Amino acid sequence: MRVTGIILILIGIAMLIFTGGINFQTKKKVVDAGPIQIDKKENKHVGWPAYAGGVIVVAGIVVLLAGGKRKGSA
Template sequence: MKTLGIILIVAGIAMLLFRGINFTTEKKVVDLGPVEINKKEKKSVNWPLYAGAIVTIAGVAITIGASRK
């Protein structure tokens, strides 16, 4: 359980520092034999600031709870 707590702490701090993830997907629009037309779409996943704080606090609570046993 202590390992899970440490992982949550690290993930929560990363969520506080990086407010979202941006990535690009490629979608095939037309495929006519040797001719292909692809479309690139930019997408992003954003999370609120309080989500990172909640994950960090949960990690600290799990770590403290595991060390008291």
């Protein structure tokens, strides 16, 4: 549980840093006819709402604290 909480917190912080999302480019082969090769570059965007990072950080803290309470009481 502790590792899961830490991973959630790190992902949430990364989402807060990259608030608008991330952009990346993919390369797709369109034509490959012997010596002739044509590639197409596509721009892609993965976006999320601004509050999503904060929600994930809070969820990670809850998981971290819940995991710690179970170990201490058992």
